[in-house]
Amino acid sequence: MNPTIETILNHRSIRSFEDKPLTDEQIDTIIACAQAAATSSFIQAYSIIGITDRDKKQKLSELAGKQSYVVQNGHFLVFCADLYRHQLIGEIEGKDVIPAIESTEKFMVALIDASLAAQNVAIAAESMGLGICYIGGIRNNLEEVSKLLKTPERVIPLFGLAIGVPMQEPGQKPRLPRSQVYHLNEYQQDKNRYLEGLEEYNETISAYYEQRTGGRRNDTWTGQIAGMLENQSRMYMKEYVQKSKLDLR
Amino acid sequence: MNPTIETILNHRSIRSFEDKPLTDEQIDTIIACAQAAATSSFIQAYSIIGITDRDKKQKLSELAGKQSYVVQNGHFLVFCADLYRHQLIGEIEGKDVIPAIESTEKFMVALIDASLAAQNVAIAAESMGLGICYIGGIRNNLEEVSKLLKTPERVIPLFGLAIGVPMQEPGQKPRLPRSQVYHLNEYQQDKNRYLEGLEEYNETISAYYEQRTGGRRNDTWTGQIAGMLENQSRMYMKEYVQKSKLDLR
Incomplete structure (x- = not known):
C-alpha cells in the first residue's frame, strides 16, 4: 500500500x-491541488473563498x-458552484x-x-498531517452566508472545509458493505439482497x-438516516438555487 | 513536496x-478508497457500477x-447519485x-x-501509476444509459471514470489564474479585475x-467556453432528473 492510499x-x-494558522506555503499548495482536479x-x-477574518468565521x-x-x-475554505464568470x-x-448557464446540466457540472x-x-491536507472536516452546515442558511461572503448570482456556496492540526484522533465510522455500493455491470435491484x-x-x-x-448510544444506520430524512431540513434550497439563477431549465 | 501532493x-x-485489466486487488483498493471519502x-x-462486460462497454x-x-x-466505473436505498x-x-429524498438539497448532497x-x-488510481479520464459524455443520453445499467428511480448516473495503464503522456492544461478561483474573505466581484x-x-x-x-489551433479559453455554452448541450437534463424523482421540491 502506497502512502497516498x-x-x-x-x-x-x-x-x-489547534489554533495554528496554515502557512502561506501550505495554502498555496492546497489551492494548487484544488485547481489540478x-x-x-x-x-x-x-x-473557493478562504476565510481568515475572525468575525466572519x-x-x-x-x-x-x-x-x-x-x-x-x-x-x-468555502467551496462554491460558480457560473458567474x-x-x-x-x-x-x-x-x-x-x-x-441556467440549465440543470450545468448546475450539476458546477x-x-x-x-x-x-x-x-x-487529501492534500491529510497527506501533510493536517485534519479536515466538511461543513455542510453552511447550507442551513445560504441567504445569509451568501450576503456575508458577497457571492453574486450564479454562485452558490456548497460547503465549508475546516483544515488544521488535529487535536483529536476519532475512530473511523464503518461504511456500508461494499456490495451495497459497488455493483457489477448493472445496478443490483434485488430488494431482499439489499435488505440483508x-x-x-x-x-x-x-x-x-x-x-x-x-x-x-443505541442506534442503527437505517434508524439514524430515516430519522434525519423525516426531519426535512433545508427544504428552502430549491427556491434559493433558482433565485440564484441556477437549475432553472 | 510529498508523494501524494x-x-x-x-x-x-x-x-x-493498454488493454490490461486491473487486478481484483487493485479494484478492491480503489473501491475501499471511494468508500473512505x-x-x-x-x-x-x-x-458505483463497475463495467467489465465488453458489449456494455x-x-x-x-x-x-x-x-x-x-x-x-x-x-x-460509473458513479451515480443514489437515493434509492x-x-x-x-x-x-x-x-x-x-x-x-425529492428535495434539491438531497439532490445536491448525492x-x-x-x-x-x-x-x-x-487519486488512488493515479498513485498506483494508473491513468484516469472522467467521462461526462454518459450524460449525453441518460435515458439509454440508465436502461443499460438498470438503475432504478432516485438513481442518476453522473459520469464515468476510465482507469488503466496509460499509453500516452499528454501535457497539462494550464488552469485559471489563482486569483480568479481563490478569493479571500469575500467574493471578488470587481469586474475589471476579473476581465484582466x-x-x-x-x-x-x-x-x-x-x-x-x-x-x-488558435483558440482562447473564453472563446472556447462561450462556444461550448452557446451550444446548449443536454438541455433535457431537468426533465430527466425530475422523471427520476430527484430535485423535485
Missing part, C-alpha cells in the same frame, strides 16, 4: 484543531450550527450563454467540479456506536 | 490505455460519443422520507457524495494550444 483510507473527520470540458465552474459558525471548529482551525464570458464573447476540487484539497445487506450493516453500526459511547 | 499536481486526463451526515448517497462508448477509451481501458430505508423504518468518492478513486485575469489567461491558453498543435 494509506492517507485516503485513514480519513476521519476532525472536529477539534479534473473539470468538465475545461469549464472550471467553481470558486464567528458569523459563519453561528450560521452553520455553532460548530466551534468553524472558528478554531488552521484555515477555513461564465456569464461574463458570454458578455465578452457576445454569445448567448444564459440558457446553458457541483461536481467544486467537489472534485474540494476532495483534492482534503442493510441488516448486516445495522449490526456493525450498532456495535460501533455502543463501543464508542460506552453503551450509551 | 506530487500525484495530485501531476494529474492529466488519459485518453489511451467523507459523506454528508453519513448518508452515503451514491453508488461498447454500448456505453457509443452513447457517450464514441470514445474508444470507454471500451479499451483497465476498468470502467434511502427510499427503502424509509419503508423499513416506517418513516416518510420522500419529501427529503452529487457531492458521489464526486468526493470519485475523486478518491482518481481572463485576458491574461486567454494568452496562456492560446500559447498552450498553439504549441501543442504546432500552430494549427
Whole structure:
C-alpha cells in the first residue's frame, strides 16, 4: 500500500484543531491541488473563498450550527458552484450563454467540479498531517452566508472545509458493505439482497456506536438516516438555487 | 513536496490505455478508497457500477460519443447519485422520507457524495501509476444509459471514470489564474479585475494550444467556453432528473 492510499483510507473527520494558522506555503499548495482536479470540458465552474477574518468565521459558525471548529482551525475554505464568470464570458464573447448557464446540466457540472476540487484539497491536507472536516452546515442558511461572503448570482456556496492540526484522533465510522455500493455491470435491484445487506450493516453500526459511547448510544444506520430524512431540513434550497439563477431549465 | 501532493499536481486526463485489466486487488483498493471519502451526515448517497462486460462497454462508448477509451481501458466505473436505498430505508423504518429524498438539497448532497468518492478513486488510481479520464459524455443520453445499467428511480448516473495503464503522456492544461478561483474573505466581484485575469489567461491558453498543435489551433479559453455554452448541450437534463424523482421540491 502506497502512502497516498494509506492517507485516503485513514480519513476521519476532525472536529477539534489547534489554533495554528496554515502557512502561506501550505495554502498555496492546497489551492494548487484544488485547481489540478479534473473539470468538465475545461469549464472550471467553481470558486473557493478562504476565510481568515475572525468575525466572519464567528458569523459563519453561528450560521452553520455553532460548530466551534468553524472558528478554531488552521484555515477555513468555502467551496462554491460558480457560473458567474461564465456569464461574463458570454458578455465578452457576445454569445448567448444564459440558457446553458441556467440549465440543470450545468448546475450539476458546477457541483461536481467544486467537489472534485474540494476532495483534492482534503487529501492534500491529510497527506501533510493536517485534519479536515466538511461543513455542510453552511447550507442551513445560504441567504445569509451568501450576503456575508458577497457571492453574486450564479454562485452558490456548497460547503465549508475546516483544515488544521488535529487535536483529536476519532475512530473511523464503518461504511456500508461494499456490495451495497459497488455493483457489477448493472445496478443490483434485488430488494431482499439489499435488505440483508442493510441488516448486516445495522449490526456493525450498532456495535460501533455502543463501543464508542460506552453503551450509551443505541442506534442503527437505517434508524439514524430515516430519522434525519423525516426531519426535512433545508427544504428552502430549491427556491434559493433558482433565485440564484441556477437549475432553472 | 510529498508523494501524494506530487500525484495530485501531476494529474492529466488519459485518453489511451493498454488493454490490461486491473487486478481484483487493485479494484478492491480503489473501491475501499471511494468508500473512505467523507459523506454528508453519513448518508452515503451514491453508488458505483463497475463495467467489465465488453458489449456494455461498447454500448456505453457509443452513447457517450464514441470514445474508444470507454471500451479499451483497465476498468470502467460509473458513479451515480443514489437515493434509492434511502427510499427503502424509509419503508423499513416506517418513516416518510420522500419529501427529503425529492428535495434539491438531497439532490445536491448525492452529487457531492458521489464526486468526493470519485475523486478518491482518481487519486488512488493515479498513485498506483494508473491513468484516469472522467467521462461526462454518459450524460449525453441518460435515458439509454440508465436502461443499460438498470438503475432504478432516485438513481442518476453522473459520469464515468476510465482507469488503466496509460499509453500516452499528454501535457497539462494550464488552469485559471489563482486569483480568479481563490478569493479571500469575500467574493471578488470587481469586474475589471476579473476581465484582466481572463485576458491574461486567454494568452496562456492560446500559447498552450498553439504549441501543442504546432500552430494549427488558435483558440482562447473564453472563446472556447462561450462556444461550448452557446451550444446548449443536454438541455433535457431537468426533465430527466425530475422523471427520476430527484430535485423535485
